[in-house]
Amino acid sequence: MKNECYIVRDLLPSYIDQLCSDESKVFIEQHMSQCDSCSRVLQHMRTEFDDVEQVELPMRIEQKKPFEKVARFLTAQGNFTKFLKASFWLSLFITIILLVFSFNELAIWQEDQQEAQRVEQQQQDIMAKAFTALSAQDRPNETALQTIFEQYQEQLQHIAIFSTEDIEDTSTSQEGPTTVFPIDYERASLVLGEGGEITESIVPNEYDIGTMAMANNGWVVQFEYKQSYLETVEAAHQIKYYSPSAWTLFSMPIVLSIISLFIFITWRYQKQIMRPMRAQVD
Ligand SMILES: [Zn+2]
Incomplete structure (x- = not known):
């Protein structure tokens, strides 16, 4: 070398x-x-x-490798946080839409309730007025009853007065007006319609909520609605017996706002616990 x-x-x-x-x-x-x-x-x-x-x-x-695992973990967690955030805003958005919708439904619901109450109040008014006209009289006060009929002639077809002595079945309510299958008009002491007393025979309305009756100790008052008014009566009846409660209208937005709140808490919590971890890795 x-x-x-x-x-x-x-x-x-x-x-x-x-x-x-x-x-x-x-x-x-x-x-x-x-x-x-x-x-x-x-x-x-x-x-x-x-x-x-x-x-x-x-x-x-x-x-x-360990760093890669941590990095992958952090990315996954980051994606999860993003997912929670997006879910929260989406859920909140749907909640607001449902809330607006429910308030709109509530307004309609309130109108319906008022209409149903108005129909019910009217039934009570007619009965109260008729029984006032029947009190302290041996015979029905035809003039007074005709005045009552005319007051409600937009809605009523007939008003009939029966003496409790003339009908075997006196199960008709004394508490308030009820829907009945009409008592035979042949037995009536007085039947009033448009233009006064009706003497010719009447075919009773077969519709089970088209006729209302109420009794006191001496008399039964029965009135029948006009065909043109039956739709309103039917609607009122439906609302009175089958209408959901106001809370039911809000069940969807209530459930969704609870879900939104849950997502929100999870999201904030997730962000909170990830902050120190990120800071350490960085
Ligand atoms: Zn060399």
């Missing part, structure tokens, strides 16, 4: 790492072209370097 060889071999590691000066590089390469021995050494060192690289690379990847 020549003297030059020693110098070249000292420089080889720097040469491989490309850290030596341009002059040294030229010098080494010139020497390599003439010296087989040094060329082989370079070859050998390069191979070794590669082996080291090949061993180190998987090791470095191995070392990175």
Whole structure:
């Protein structure tokens, strides 16, 4: 081995790492072209370097793995937070829409209730007035009853007065007006319609909520609605007996606002616990 060889071999590691000066590089390469021995050494060192690289690379990847897991965890958590946030706003949006819808329904519901109450109040008024006209009289006061009929002739077809003595079944309510299957008009003491007393026979209305009756100790008052008014009576009847409560109208927005609140709390909590974790990783 020549003297030059020693110098070249000292420089080889720097040469491989490309850290030596341009002059040294030229010098080494010139020497390599003439010296087989040094060329082989370079070859050998390069191979070794590669082996080291090949061993180190998987090791470095191995070392990175826990960080990757944390990073993946944080990304997943981040996505979950985003999902919660989006869910909350969507849920809130639907809640508001349902709330607007429910308030609208409530307004309609209130109108319906008022209408039903108006129809019921009218039934009570007619009965109260009729019984007043019947009190302290041996016979029905036809003039007074005709006045009452005319007051309600937009809605009523007939008013009939029966003496309780003339009907076997006196189960008709004394508490308030009830819907009845009409008592036969043949038995009536007096039947009033448009234009006064009706003497010719009447075919009773078959519709079970078209006729109302109420009794006191001496008399039964029965009135029949006009065909044109039956739809209103029917609607009032439906509302009185089958209308949902006002709370039912709000059940959907109530349930949804609870869900929204739950999502909101989860979202804020998730954000809270992720903050220190993120800060640490960063
Ligand atoms: Zn050499």
